[in-house]
Amino acid sequence: MPVSLLEDSSLLAVNIGASSTRAVFFDVVEGQYRFIASAQAPSTVDAPYKDVSLGVNQAILNLQDVTGKVLLDDNNQLISPVQPDGSGVDYFAATLSAGPVLRTVVVGLLSDVSMQSARRLAETTYLQIVETFDLNDQRKADEKIDAMLRARPDVIIMAGGTDGGASRSMQEILEAVGLACYLMPEEARPAILFAGNQDMAEPVKNSLQNLTPSLHFSPNIRPSLDTEDLAPATRELAQVFADVRKGQISGVDLLAAWTGGRVLPTAYAEGRIIRFLSQMSGASRGILSVDIGSTAAVVAAGFNGKLSLGVYPQFGLGSNLPGLLKYTSLEGILRWLYLDIAPNDVRDYLYQRSISPGTIPATKEDHAVAQAISRQALYLAMREAKRNFPPEARYIKKGSLPLFEPILASGGALSDAPTPGQSLLLLLDALQPVGITSIILDQNNLLPLLGAAAEFNPLLPVQVLESGAFMSVGTIVSVISNANYGTPVLKARLTYQDGSDARVDVKFGGLEILPLGMGQTARITLQPLQRSDIGNGPGRNATLQVVGGTMGVVIDARGRPLDLPEDPVRRRELFKKWLWSVGG
Amino acid sequence: MFVAPVYHVLPLATIERERALPVSGNVTAKLNQKVNPTDIIAEAIWAREHVLIDVTRTLGISPNAADRLIKVKQGDKLSQDAEVAVSKGIISRTVRSPRAGRVVIVGGGQVLMETGEASLELKAGLPGTIVQIIPNRGAVIRTVGALIQGTWGNGRIDTGGLHNMTENPDDVLDASRLDVSLRGSIILAGLLKDADTLRVAAELPVRGLILSSISPALLPVAQQMRFPIVAIDGFGNLPMNSAAYKLLTSNAKREVTINAEAFNRYTGTRPEVIIPLPVSQEPPPPNDVEKLEPGQTVRMRRDPHAGSIGTLTKITPGLVTLPSGLRSRVVEVKLENDEKVLVPLVNLEIVG
Numbered sequence: 001m002p003v004s005l006l007e008d009s010s011l012l013a014v015n016i017g018a019s020s021t022r023a024v025f026f027d028v029v030e031g032q033y034r035f036i037a038s039a040q041a042p043s044t045v046d047a048p049y050k051d052v053s054l055g056v057n058q059a060i061l062n063l064q065d066v067t068g069k070v071l072l073d074d075n076n077q078l079i080s081p082v083q084p085d086g087s088g089v090d091y092f093a094a095t096l097s098a099g100p101v102l103r104t105v106v107v108g109l110l111s112d113v114s115m116q117s118a119r120r121l122a123e124t125t126y127l128q129i130v131e132t133f134d135l136n137d138q139r140k141a142d143e144k145i146d147a148m149l150r151a152r153p154d155v156i157i158m159a160g161g162t163d164g165g166a167s168r169s170m171q172e173i174l175e176a177v178g179l180a181c182y183l184m185p186e187e188a189r190p191a192i193l194f195a196g197n198q199d200m201a202e203p204v205k206n207s208l209q210n211l212t213p214s215l216h217f218s219p220n221i222r223p224s225l226d227t228e229d230l231a232p233a234t235r236e237l238a239q240v241f242a243d244v245r246k247g248q249i250s251g252v253d254l255l256a257a258w259t260g261g262r263v264l265p266t267a268y269a270e271g272r273i274i275r276f277l278s279q280m281s282g283a284s285r286g287i288l289s290v291d292i293g294s295t296a297a298v299v300a301a302g303f304n305g306k307l308s309l310g311v312y313p314q315f316g317l318g319s320n321l322p323g324l325l326k327y328t329s330l331e332g333i334l335r336w337l338y339l340d341i342a343p344n345d346v347r348d349y350l351y352q353r354s355i356s357p358g359t360i361p362a363t364k365e366d367h368a369v370a371q372a373i374s375r376q377a378l379y380l381a382m383r384e385a386k387r388n389f390p391p392e393a394r395y396i397k398k399g400s401l402p403l404f405e406p407i408l409a410s411g412g413a414l415s416d417a418p419t420p421g422q423s424l425l426l427l428l429d430a431l432q433p434v435g436i437t438s439i440i441l442d443q444n445n446l447l448p449l450l451g452a453a454a455e456f457n458p459l460l461p462v463q464v465l466e467s468g469a470f471m472s473v474g475t476i477v478s479v480i481s482n483a484n485y486g487t488p489v490l491k492a493r494l495t496y497q498d499g500s501d502a503r504v505d506v507k508f509g510g511l512e513i514l515p516l517g518m519g520q521t522a523r524i525t526l527q528p529l530q531r532s533d534i535g536n537g538p539g540r541n542a543t544l545q546v547v548g549g550t551m552g553v554v555i556d557a558r559g560r561p562l563d564l565p566e567d568p569v570r571r572r573e574l575f576k577k578w579l580w581s582v583g584g
Numbered sequence: 585m586f587v588a589p590v591y592h593v594l595p596l597a598t599i600e601r602e603r604a605l606p607v608s609g610n611v612t613a614k615l616n617q618k619v620n621p622t623d624i625i626a627e628a629i630w631a632r633e634h635v636l637i638d639v640t641r642t643l644g645i646s647p648n649a650a651d652r653l654i655k656v657k658q659g660d661k662l663s664q665d666a667e668v669a670v671s672k673g674i675i676s677r678t679v680r681s682p683r684a685g686r687v688v689i690v691g692g693g694q695v696l697m698e699t700g701e702a703s704l705e706l707k708a709g710l711p712g713t714i715v716q717i718i719p720n721r722g723a724v725i726r727t728v729g730a731l732i733q734g735t736w737g738n739g740r741i742d743t744g745g746l747h748n749m750t751e752n753p754d755d756v757l758d759a760s761r762l763d764v765s766l767r768g769s770i771i772l773a774g775l776l777k778d779a780d781t782l783r784v785a786a787e788l789p790v791r792g793l794i795l796s797s798i799s800p801a802l803l804p805v806a807q808q809m810r811f812p813i814v815a816i817d818g819f820g821n822l823p824m825n826s827a828a829y830k831l832l833t834s835n836a837k838r839e840v841t842i843n844a845e846a847f848n849r850y851t852g853t854r855p856e857v858i859i860p861l862p863v864s865q866e867p868p869p870p871n872d873v874e875k876l877e878p879g880q881t882v883r884m885r886r887d888p889h890a891g892s893i894g895t896l897t898k899i900t901p902g903l904v905t906l907p908s909g910l911r912s913r914v915v916e917v918k919l920e921n922d923e924k925v926l927v928p929l930v931n932l933e934i935v936g
Contacts, residue, residue: 042930045850046849046852047849047850047851047852047853047872048848048852048872048873050850100850140636141636142633142634145696146633146634175692175694179634179636182688182689182882183634183688183696185607185608310899319849344799344820347800348800348819348820348821351819351820352818352820352822355735355818355847355849356885356931358930359911359928359930359931360906360908360928360930360931361886361887362886362888362906362907362912362927362928362931363887363888363906363908365768365887366886366888366908367908367909367910416826416910417909417910418594418905418908418910419909422909495730524700
């Protein structure tokens, strides 16, 4: 039995999404933390409930049914710590993504310096930038004030100025923000985060502390012109989000009380665990996690302990769906469809689905449209996220995804897919990974909860991650090649532990699978042809140990970027073939 | 126990609606007052724009010196060219108000004025009685009548006689069927597929349109119409659900109110049609959530039977694999054509 370094302390964690609320129980088993069980209930942030705690209580009650463990008392209050009769839990953590996207005004100085950083900061949680002000803004002071009033912000992010640098321009912006807040009704005043020149912190405090319900400070996101440091401000912005939600949504205050005041934005918590994993791995390749949910698409990428976190409500699959057409044409969605469905039907679908986001596809056609939309939304989110990846990211082809190991994926469209193959194909199409990577499905949305738990128990995420609580889909070998369609580009041989082997010659355009069961390991030898690249350089062989999964080893030689035929009939046939290749 | 949201299609119900200004204002309605849908129950006045007069910069002096010269104070109403500050010295300079307005705040050598008043009027939205005043915001209004909820509305409110132009719930309304006899009517139609029909309806003008569904391509035009438009079942080519269709057609020629308020999942507001009816005793208000039980009338929210009405016959235990391949908890529903279908629990709502 492994030596335990921990007290026997259990954790109940809940994740409140737009559609469903999930309660997850972790406990110590044989000296190691383990994921024990999860249960869910519909979220209750929307009318007629308008109180997240109802969904939380129901999810916990459902969890009680699954585990047989009593966690709530007769008044639906959390029992904590664990009682002598075994009821209760030692720790409680909560993450939240549900609720309307927060309208945000960003103010800064230089459009290509502090404003860029402030925009990136805003993208780390569930915000929508509705107005910006910088030094290039030609509007007069009173016009800026009116613009700020019209924007009706929930949050104002103030950045600008290097530490110790000039402060006069910042003072002018501060006056405009102060006057706008003064003019707003008290109950409608925004929360404010100041993340600029630290010399201005005191004037900001003096000017704004009586004009906002929630004034926050973080170290400068641009301490110098060529340095960006978003991490402390991201942490503070997470607190801003929680503060605003407490005032907006009933029940969040109860969760705050149960968590000791630390309800975290789901994306922030997910980002934290990815950074943590990236620090632990120390590998040259990054770690990627994607979550495609009702509220937003979230991309978290860790590179040598540095996190790039992007939260994209515009690509969420819930009530924002009609807005997706601002970022893509209908053809952009139709290209992913393996069934012949009319463009207008897809457009109707986007609108109809937006009014009932908690529903699920019951028919094959409905599911095909849902999957096509998910692909395009995730594809667009990834394209946005790539712009913010740091120089540490390693690429083997310009414009492609950097090298990642592993890729973790979650969200309803993935975890609810009828087969692991469909989840895999969606990810391969939308992300288009390169080189050799493993793909892991986080079916129970554990990652953000582990991120939340890490705050008070760093051992828990480590041990749960090692415990097999996630579903390994398999190892993916993506081939980059300039060969013609149908030309052999890779020879692969998978040698199993019993000495037997499986061989495949892969042609450009092909998608091949070599079976390797969950938990099994094997040795793979890869011989690229035609100067094709699998991550080691053009034409360079690779031999390595690989781990199996529900899909085994998947060789994707369809090209990067994935070049789909223009002819819709041929394209649909190809999709059907690929779908068949991954098991239907 | 499974609960589901309730979609209201009620022949008779007590309906209470909170109507409130988005900003603080003046509530003009009185407790127990009878109101019509288009009556103004509260109003707010706010400034369209602000003008910042920077005395410091104009006179080239310090903020403290400017403050001493500023002659206006908070709350003062100024006409255009009114004196705001006058400098001292042999050649004095005067800072004047560029526009008429009210002084909001003075300090730091600056004067902030609000100009160009705009008013916001809050209509009752339904005929009824004011049963509660919400100070500075609005009121709660109660009425008794039929209630039909919709899914999309263009934000307008009006009342008129209901004219049924349909033979079937999926009839398409086209411009050629609109004539002057329909002026001032609220039209019950099926699908709407072209913008011309909307323009002809506006020229008559009609008092409102009740549609089964609307093409998303028409939403920008529909938003511009000055009469209310409500889509009962949603977008595209959905026929009107039979429960709503039966109730609306059976009330043809009655006075109906459309409050085409936008659907908001967080606040619970949604467009609705209200048909006031006289009663001797108020029925109870409807529930917004109910426990799912066999015998209930339900409405399907997603294909393959989106919009269909049926009767819940059985709650099936365990998970069932759907034609889509997904596994879900399902219920058995008997449709109006007696066909029995399995529907994912999350894809239905109770009608009541």
